[in-house]
Amino acid sequence: MGPYPITNKALMTQADNLKRIWSTLEKVPAGKVVSYGQLADLAGLPGRARLAARALRLAPAERALPWFRVIGANGRISIPKESSGYQRQMERLRAEGVMVNNGRVKMSEYQWQPDLSELLWQLNF
């Protein structure tokens, strides 16, 4: 967390950006999913979907973030289907009641739609 809570590029370090994304990800409730772009948006980093993806790769394991609740905006799991991560993600999602068919989730049903003012209140970057 930098000294300034505003997305002023000149004052935000990459470490700050990653922390913002991780903090926001922690707020995604079980049984719901968010897209990479949505996660970045909610973290105050509009248009930074790729950064959200990067943040997941770099996420510290001990933080136990719900990385599996992040999928592509098209509702598909974005990890190569031949990878073990693909299977793990599908299992974790199903374990909390999310229906996954052919690596795909129905966004209209499972996408998290947080109350923005409430989220802003909870987050303390």
Add this chain to the structure above:
DNA sequence: TGCGTGACGTTTG
């Protein structure tokens, strides 16, 4: 100093 590469996204055809 480029330049290619990404667990990405939107628009257009």
Add this chain to the structure above:
DNA sequence: GCAAACGCCACGC
């Protein structure tokens, strides 16, 4: 549904 063309930008080389 699919593919191409952009847009985005941190990072490694």
